[in-house]
Amino acid sequence: MANPEHIETLDLVDKISVIGYRLGLSLFSVSLAWYCIIGFVESSWGQLPSTFQFNPASLFIVATLLSAGNLHVYDKNVRSIIMWSGWLGIALFSFLINSHFEWVAYGFIFVAFSGIALKESFCFRVFGLKLIPLLLFLTTLFMAIRLWTLSLGLIAICTLIFSYLTVQKWKMPLHFDIGNKSNYQI
Template structure:
């Protein structure tokens, strides 16, 4: 758990890393809303012109890469689990983006953001974050079973929680994300 009283001296790369991580979280929250819109378009609740689904996949991939590449977790096993889920999801997304199994890479990316939500809930006590893994798991199952309405609700709720997290993260000093550099396992 991060010690918010410790003020680490950050170099330029640290600052870029934290900003990119926070941008990834912010983009993910917006992607969850885009996913909800794409589902409402697919089930004809709302008609949207253009290729919203493809744009959503691109923003999902970008947010996962930004956050996973810049994750600050002390324990290397947990860090590896969270980041490798994103990389596996990204590879599968490029292979399965136009198939019935699109939920599989999305599920791997959701594992990454579930890990991020849990990490942030332990470090900073942001409201609702411990529900995110549950909501994203249900969303993935509902996407696989093509139960669109429940998936839409879970994605929208997760989007609200992640947007709240993003707002809280941007209010924090950058050194809160890094913590104590001496505590990281190599």
């Protein structure tokens, strides 16, 4: 996690991992927005024609691969929980996509991004991040019981918070994400 007072010298791999992590956050924001737009359009006007359909699951998968795969957290147990919940969500998508249980895969990916939001809230003061775990939990619950309007409303709120986080992250120097390399548990 970041330590703004410490300026670590970054090599090429460090820079690529921070950029990958931030791209994952950006893509997660886009994924949430796309899910929300598709959901509201289909609930208002009915199913979109097949030429316009694009399942947001693939965006969530790539966002999770980028963010969970390039996570910078000192504690290996916390890092493992966040990463493995993301990997499990990705694996579950291959079995549950377009089924009534797709919400389970989303739930695990939301656990990963809830952990990322909490991690970021401890490092940086970004408004609303501490609410993300609750909002994503409720979103998953509403997906499971098919309360789509409530689910989409919560996703819209999460989109705003993660979009704000993404903008703030891209403004920060890259070394903020790495912190002190000597503090990482391997």
